Amino acid sequence: MLKMSNVAKIYVTDTVKTQALRSFDLEIEAGEFVSVVGPSGSGKTTFLNIAGLLEDYSEGNYYLNNQDVTKLTDTQKSRLRNEQIGFIFQSFNLIPELNLFDNVEMPLRYRSFSAKERQRRVIDALTKVGLANRKSHYPQQLSGGQQQRVAIARALAGSPSFLLADEPTGNLDSNMADGIMSLLKDINASGTCILMVTHDLEQAHLADRIIEIKDGVLTEGIPSQNVVA
Amino acid sequence: MKDLKPIIKSLIREKTGPLLLLLQIAVTYTVLVNAVFMLLQKHEEIHVSSGLAESELFWFQMSLHGEPEEMKASLFRDLEAIKSLDTVKNAVTLNSIPFSEWGVGHEIRLDRNAEGFITKAAFYTGSHDAAETLGLKLIAGQGFELSDERRLFDFGLDTPSGIVISKALAEQLYPLDWQQVLGKTVYLNEDAQVVKGVVEHLIGPWSYWENSNYNVLFSTATVSSEVFLMIRIQGESAKQSMQDVMRIVMQEPNRTVDHLEMLTESRASAYRSQVAAYSTLKAVVIGLALITMLGVFGQARFAILKRRKQIGTRRALGASRIAIVRYYLLENAVINLIGIALGMVLAIVANNLLISHFNLLPVPSIYLFYGSVIIFGAGTLAVVQPAIRAASISPSEATRSV
Numbered sequence: 001m002l003k004m005s006n007v008a009k010i011y012v013t014d015t016v017k018t019q020a021l022r023s024f025d026l027e028i029e030a031g032e033f034v035s036v037v038g039p040s041g042s043g044k045t046t047f048l049n050i051a052g053l054l055e056d057y058s059e060g061n062y063y064l065n066n067q068d069v070t071k072l073t074d075t076q077k078s079r080l081r082n083e084q085i086g087f088i089f090q091s092f093n094l095i096p097e098l099n100l101f102d103n104v105e106m107p108l109r110y111r112s113f114s115a116k117e118r119q120r121r122v123i124d125a126l127t128k129v130g131l132a133n134r135k136s137h138y139p140q141q142l143s144g145g146q147q148q149r150v151a152i153a154r155a156l157a158g159s160p161s162f163l164l165a166d167e168p169t170g171n172l173d174s175n176m177a178d179g180i181m182s183l184l185k186d187i188n189a190s191g192t193c194i195l196m197v198t199h200d201l202e203q204a205h206l207a208d209r210i211i212e213i214k215d216g217v218l219t220e221g222i223p224s225q226n227v228v229a
Numbered sequence: 230m231k232d233l234k235p236i237i238k239s240l241i242r243e244k245t246g247p248l249l250l251l252l253q254i255a256v257t258y259t260v261l262v263n264a265v266f267m268l269l270q271k272h273e274e275i276h277v278s279s280g281l282a283e284s285e286l287f288w289f290q291m292s293l294h295g296e297p298e299e300m301k302a303s304l305f306r307d308l309e310a311i312k313s314l315d316t317v318k319n320a321v322t323l324n325s326i327p328f329s330e331w332g333v334g335h336e337i338r339l340d341r342n343a344e345g346f347i348t349k350a351a352f353y354t355g356s357h358d359a360a361e362t363l364g365l366k367l368i369a370g371q372g373f374e375l376s377d378e379r380r381l382f383d384f385g386l387d388t389p390s391g392i393v394i395s396k397a398l399a400e401q402l403y404p405l406d407w408q409q410v411l412g413k414t415v416y417l418n419e420d421a422q423v424v425k426g427v428v429e430h431l432i433g434p435w436s437y438w439e440n441s442n443y444n445v446l447f448s449t450a451t452v453s454s455e456v457f458l459m460i461r462i463q464g465e466s467a468k469q470s471m472q473d474v475m476r477i478v479m480q481e482p483n484r485t486v487d488h489l490e491m492l493t494e495s496r497a498s499a500y501r502s503q504v505a506a507y508s509t510l511k512a513v514v515i516g517l518a519l520i521t522m523l524g525v526f527g528q529a530r531f532a533i534l535k536r537r538k539q540i541g542t543r544r545a546l547g548a549s550r551i552a553i554v555r556y557y558l559l560e561n562a563v564i565n566l567i568g569i570a571l572g573m574v575l576a577i578v579a580n581n582l583l584i585s586h587f588n589l590l591p592v593p594s595i596y597l598f599y600g601s602v603i604i605f606g607a608g609t610l611a612v613v614q615p616a617i618r619a620a621s622i623s624p625s626e627a628t629r630s631v
Contacts, residue, residue, distance in 0.1 A: 052545070054624040078552075079549070087627065093542040093627055095239070095539055097239035105235075109235075
């Protein structure tokens with residue numbers, strides 16, 4: 001489903017070249033749950049941005065559902081993100097002026113769904129995260145855990161091939177975090193592939209596979225306790 | 230247009246920012262529409278057609294001495310001598326000079342016994358060929374013949390001698406069909422006069438007077454110790470013509486001459502303060518429009534750029550660059566349209582206040598339309614650059630932690 005070969009990322013400024021990610025190969029199958037761990041500044045977010053087509057890579061090839069994304073235009077990448085990738089952000093990134101319904105509906109408006117189809121998908125997604133009855137509320141009327149559930153509903157509403165979760169529990173207390181992890185496990189159990197960046201080793205172990213990134217080097221396997229911040 | 234509903238919802242939710250922008254647009258609209266209308270009115274006033282061959286005319290005031298008959302003889306002797314000059318096309322005496330601010334006015338009635346009057350008008354009285362000399366265009370009826378000319382020591386306008394009036398005055402007297410005025414008797418104060426002809430334009434002595442286009446011309450040369458002479462030049466050199474004329478008039482002992490000037494100079498002088506006010510108002514309007522555009526630009530830019538994270542999130546969730554530009558243009562259009570609608574109401578209210586307090590004309594509705602188009606265009610133009618800049622925000626902004 002996701003195949004990267006010899007992918008590397010180098011940031012170039014006027015005087016400095018920084019190797020953010022060294023060349024790596026990675027393959028993730030449909031339905032997998034993969035955690036990405038590593039200390040701050042190790043390149044986790046860069047990796048997530050590349051996987052989510054949010055940022056270009058400097059070298060290598062990346063196939064998403066057998067489609068080479070290297071030469072896609074910005075508009076084609078936008079469409080691919082919209083249709084195949086669901087994003088869950090650490091700080092939820094909900095739009096405060098919009099109620100839950102409109103927040104979840106927002107990415108669907110970039111597709112050719114009818115208003116009725118959009119409504120059905122929004123209600124389905126909000127039902128999955130247990131917040132359908134609060135669809136007219138605004139984000140600031142919800143707890144952090146509930147806001148992240150709305151963000152998950154927004155990610156699910158477009159029926160993506162996989163979810164990219166960037167520290168999904170980073171801003172939550174442990175009870176709320178457990179709830180979110182349980183929800184992600186359920187989503188994964190229903191067949192959606194998840195790629196999750198986390199600081200939390202315990203949560204990382206809930207995944208099928210763990211990838212460690214340290215100093216821009218990506219390695220497969222279970223990291224030692226002292227590697228993770 | 231799928232974005233319209235959420236845009237309206239979020240604007241209602243956000244309130245303060247959009248409201249400030251909206252008020253700015255509304256106030257600008259109000260001020261601009263009224264100020265531009267005033268500017269155009271002022272422009273029209275300053276550039277009003279005088280009906281005169283201004284660039285070919287100069288005038289002066291000169292003294293006459295001796296007994297009345299001596300003064301009369303001296304005046305017409307000099308006039309004949311001036312007319313015979315190669316550099317002069319014609320010369321006439323007039324009681325008053327356009328733009329000079331020296332003149333006499335009458336109340337005009339169509340019925341001698343009517344209470345009140347229809348309007349007031351200024352009058353020029355002088356040589357029978359004054360109309361031709363001034364360059365006036367006769368558009369109905371007839372002008373004066375030599376036989377119509379009287380030469381008096383007082384105004385003597387109570388004697389029916391026939392008058393020529395300006396079309397503007399004719400229209401004021403007979404609004405439905407101004408040509409009906411021909412052959413009709415009008416009353417200047419109490420004195421009856423028959424209208425012989427109508428000239429297309431004739432400006433009055435007072436440029437600032439609201440009735441400056443209402444004027445009456447008599448064929449009566451009045452002789453007094455100070456007279457005005459109007460000279461139409463022949464050829465290209467006004468200076469030469471002036472020198473030639475002065476050489477003749479200054480042959481008379483004790484003769485004094487005052488105000489020797491081209492009619493174009495008189496016009497410039499009469500409108501100097503109005504031109505200054507017009508230029509100042511124009512500068513203020515342009516400055517205000519620029520400041521407002523910068524304000525709208527700044528507000529739009531701030532409103533967009535404070536939402537960097539939100540824009541990054543939209544991009545991450547699938548919005549193309551075009552979709553981002555479209556979103557912010559549409560949002561701005563909504564604010565603009567509401568601002569213009571509010572501005573339209575304010576403009577009408579402000580205009581009504583100006584009408585009641587300063588006797589101004591009502592702003593025609595076409596100005597409201599043009600104002601809307603200009604403000605909408607300027608507002609849209611101001612937001613294009615910030616919107617394009619917003620579209621260039623990377624989708625990776627969504628995952629940035631600060």
